[in-house]
Amino acid sequence: MIAVRILLPPPPASALKQPAAMEWRAAVFFVFLLNIAESRMLHRHEFGIASTLDSSQCSTEKNMLGLATITFAQFVPGATLQEINKMTNDVLTAIKKPTSDEQHGGCLENQVLYRQPQPLHHNVYNCPVVSEKVLWDSSCGFGSYKLFLLFPNGNALLLVLSNLIRCANKDMSVFLDEICHEKELSEKHGYSNCCSQSGEARHQCLLAHKKTASASVLPFSFPEAAESCKAYKENREMFMNRVIYEVSRRYRFMYAPAILSLAAQYDKTVPVCCEAENMEECLQTKRASIAKELKEGSMLNEHVCAVLRKFGSRNLQAITLIKMSQKFPKANFTEIEKLVLDVAHIHEECCLGNAMECLQDGKLGQVKDMERSRSNHKAMKKSKEKIMSYICSQQDILSSKIAECCKLPTLELGYCIIHAENDDKPEGLSPSLDGVLGDRNYGQLSSEEKIMFMARFLYEYSRSHTKFAVSVILRVAKTYQEIMEKCSQSENSAVCQNNGEKELQKHIQESQALAKQSCALHQKLGDYYFQKVFLIAYTRKIPQLTSAELIDLTRKMVSIASTCCQLSEENWSACGEAAADLFIGHLCLRHEANPLNPGIGHCCNSSYSNRRPCITSLVMDESYVPPPFSADKFTLNKDLCQAQGQALQTMKQELLINLVKQKPDMTEEQHEAVTADFSGFLEKCCQDQEQEDCFAKEGPKLISRTRAALGV
Structure with missing residues (x-):
C-alpha cells in the first residue's frame, strides 16, 4: 500500500493568467486523479476515513x-508442478531487485533515503523517481513508501501520480502476463x-475460470509418512513447494496468508x-487438523468472495460494520x-487473487469472520496479527474485555481477542431512534449523506x-431504509x-x-429423524x-x-443464522455453476440479507416435472441387512430422496x-x-404397492 502526502506551493503568476475554462478543467482533472490515487494509496473510502493499514515489504x-x-x-490448477515452477521462475526473474545505487540492504521497509533533486527518470521497475526531494522506504509496486513532493507546477505532479497508480497495480498484471x-x-x-x-x-x-477449472484435479491427500519424511530430509524446499502447489490448486479461493500459515505449521x-517413535500417528493427527482447517477456511473465503462479487463491497462493509460495532x-x-475500511479492503485484494497485496494488507486478516468457525483460527492467525496489535494499542477506547489477551504472546493473542466476549454496552444508549440519530429529515439528505445516515444506523443499532x-440486523436496516424513503414523501x-x-420487529421475531422451533424439533426427534424432516x-x-448433495446439505x-x-x-x-448463511452461500454457488430452479435463483440473486428467509419460505419447485417411474432407482437387496450405522442410514436416505423426487406432493x-x-x-x-431370494421375490411386490399408494 502506498501513502502519498503532497505539499503544493502557491501557483506561479503565469498560471493565474490561464483561461477560466482551461483552469477549471485542469482543476477537475487534478481532483479526480488525486481521488483515485488516494483510494488506492491511502485506502480512503468515499468519506475520507484514513486507514490503519501498514503494508510490509519484508513479509x-x-x-x-x-x-x-x-x-x-490457483489461477491454473490444471498445470503441472513443472509448468508452475517455470512460470514462477520467469516472474521472479522479471521482478528484479533494485540496482546497486537503489539497494540498501535487506528489506527497505524501515529505511529512509534522502535524494538530492535530479531529473525525472524511472527505476528498474519502470516506476517514477521524482524530480524533487524524495523520501521513500521501498521499491515501486512491492511495499509502502511515502513521498513528500514539492513541485514548481502541477504537470509533473500529475505525471508522477499517474505513474504511481499504474505501478501500484503492476504486481498482479505481471502474473497474468x-x-x-x-x-x-x-x-x-x-x-x-x-x-x-x-x-x-x-x-x-x-477469475471466472477459477470457479470451474479444477474439475479434473483429484482430491488432496498427503503421501505416506515414510515417503514424506524421506522427501523432506532430502530437499525441504522442494518438499514444501510441492505442498503449497498441491494445496493451492485444490483450494483455489483460500487466501494466500492462510495457505502460507498452514504450510508453516506443516513445515514445523x-x-x-x-x-518420533509413533511417526505415522503423529503425522496423521496433524494432517487431519490441517485438512479440516483447509476445507473450512477455503469454504469461508470462497463464500466471502462470492458475496463480494455478487453484492459488492458496500454490502461487505455493512456486514463488517455490524460485527465490529457488536464486538x-x-x-x-x-x-x-x-x-471496517481496512478489513473490507483486505477481502477485496484477496478475492482478486492478488497474493502480494493479500499478504501485505492481509497482515490485518479476516476480522470480518470474528465470530466464524473456531476451528479455523489457526489458519487465520498470521493474517490477523497486525490488526490485533492495533486493537491492543487502542483497547482503552475499543474494549475492556481484551486486557488479559493483550498480555499474551503473538500466537495466542489473535485467538484470545476473537473469542473474547463482546464488550459491555455503554450506559445511556437510547432505545429511541430519535435519541440515536437525532433529526431524521431523510428526504433532504444527499445520496452520500443517506449512505452515511444508514451506516450510522447500523453502528448504533x-x-x-x-x-x-x-x-x-441487515434485514432490519433494509426495512428501515425503505420506511425512511417512503416517509420522506409523506x-x-x-x-x-x-x-x-x-x-x-417482524424480522427479529421471525x-x-x-x-x-428448530431446536425444539431437534430435541424431540434426534439427529437422524431431524435430518429426515429436512x-x-x-x-x-x-x-x-x-x-x-441433499444428504450433505441436510447433514450440515x-x-x-x-x-x-x-x-x-x-x-x-445468531448462531443458526450465521451457520445457515454459509451453507446457503455454497448452495447459491452451486446454482451459479449449474442453475437449479427459478425459486433458488430468485432467492440467491435478489437480496443477500433475505436469502435465508427466502429459501425457508420455499415449499416446492413448481417447475419440476418428475421423471418416468423406474424401479432401478430403488435398489433392494441384502446389502440393506448387512449395512450398519452411517452406511445403512445413507442407503435409506437415498431411497427416501428418490421416493420424494418421484412424488414431491406426497402427503x-x-x-x-x-x-x-x-x-x-x-x-x-x-x-x-435366504435373504437374497426374499429380496428378489418381495422387492417387486413392495415397489408395486408403493406405486399404488402414491399413484405414480
Missing part, C-alpha cells in the same frame, strides 16, 4: 516463491479467450514427527469505520443489540416513521421463532440436487442444530404408510435365512 520478499506458486496454482505469455499452456487449459482480452477484462475472465510438524460497542463511529444475528414524516418502525423438505424445494443442518441448540436460548438465532399419510410397509418388508427379508 512479501520472504515469501515471494510461495506467493508466486500460490498465484499460478506470464499465464498468457505461455501460449501452449493457455491453450492447453482453455485460457485463450481470456488472454485475447486485456486489463480488467482479462483479469475478470481468469514434519521434522518433529519424523523423529466493540464503546468505540466511537470513526474508529469503527477505520477498522448493532452496538445496542450485540446478541442479534448479522443477517437479521405529509407527516415523523408519524409515518414512528408507525413504520413497528415493522422492524428469526427467533424459527430458531426456537431431507423431505429440501428434496421438494430443490429436486435437481443429487442424493449425495443437523450439525447447526446440534451446535447452536446447546447454547443459551438468546444465542440460538404425510402416504409417507407414513409407505415407510411402515418398507420397514415390515426389511424386517421380514433380513430375518429370512
